[in-house]
Amino acid sequence: MIVNPKEYFAADPASQIMITPSEVMEYIYCPRFTYFLNVVRISQYEDNRFKVKKGRQVHEDRVRHNKNYLRKKIPTIKKETNVYLADESLRTRGIVDEILFKKDGTLSPVDYKFSPYKEMVFRTHKIQLAIYGLLIKSTYHLPVTCGYISYIRGGSKTVTVDINDQLISRTRRIIDNVLTIIMTEIMPKKTSYKIRCMDCTYKNICV
Numbered sequence: 001m002i003v004n005p006k007e008y009f010a011a012d013p014a015s016q017i018m019i020t021p022s023e024v025m026e027y028i029y030c031p032r033f034t035y036f037l038n039v040v041r042i043s044q045y046e047d048n049r050f051k052v053k054k055g056r057q058v059h060e061d062r063v064r065h066n067k068n069y070l071r072k073k074i075p076t077i078k079k080e081t082n083v084y085l086a087d088e089s090l091r092t093r094g095i096v097d098e099i100l101f102k103k104d105g106t107l108s109p110v111d112y113k114f115s116p117y118k119e120m121v122f123r124t125h126k127i128q129l130a131i132y133g134l135l136i137k138s139t140y141h142l143p144v145t146c147g148y149i150s151y152i153r154g155g156s157k158t159v160t161v162d163i164n165d166q167l168i169s170r171t172r173r174i175i176d177n178v179l180t181i182i183m184t185e186i187m188p189k190k191t192s193y194k195i196r197c198m199d200c201t202y203k204n205i206c207v
Contacts, residue, residue: 017183019093019182021128022094022128024092024127025124028124030196031177031191032188033202035181044202073158077103079101080101083099090138094131096109096136097112099136106142106144106145107136107137108144109148110147110148111128114153116151116153117154125149126161127171129147129148129149129161130147130167130168130170131171132147144163145162146160146161146162147161
């Protein structure tokens with residue numbers, strides 16, 4: 001059952017439901033992440049995981065050291081870093097690593113990833129970047145046609161992602177699915193990829 005978020009929030013305007021791009025990525029990995037984290041409210045304790053802590057440290061160092069650096073291969077007038085954005089109509093919020101103000105009048109999000117580039121951009125990364133694009137567009141009221149993912153582990157590789165109508169439509173649909181689980185409080189089916197269950201935080205309580 002899919003609940004229309006606009007109708008739901010119109011009936012309950014006091015609702016404080018806001019989701020983050022990270023929570024959307026977790027839904028894509030397995031819909032039950034959304035249920036356990038946002039409905040049952042059981043923490044993942046991800047701060048105890050080495051890769052998460054290391055990734056955050058490297059990310060913070062990169063943003064701090066590159067604060068005034070403008071990319072030569074991307075015609076940019078200026079940039080903003082670590083920008084918090086929220087959109088009540090979309091019910092999403094998040095911190096964008098960088099926002100590029102480009103010479104052609106468009107804006108672009110840049111997202112740093114503490115992982116090596118593997119000759120492809122994962123679906124989760126594209127959706128996350130599209131959410132940032134939606135947040136930027138609704139805040140600055142300027143077009144967002146593409147974004148960039150900077151893979152900073154094992155060297156440095158920046159990849160361009162087109163934020164087109166197809167990706168935006170898919171992203172909005174996934175956001176609605178996440179909100180539906182939270183609003184209905186109904187446990188969804190788990191992922192069909194059993195290998196993902198092996199390292200899952202909730203594997204001992206997910207039946």
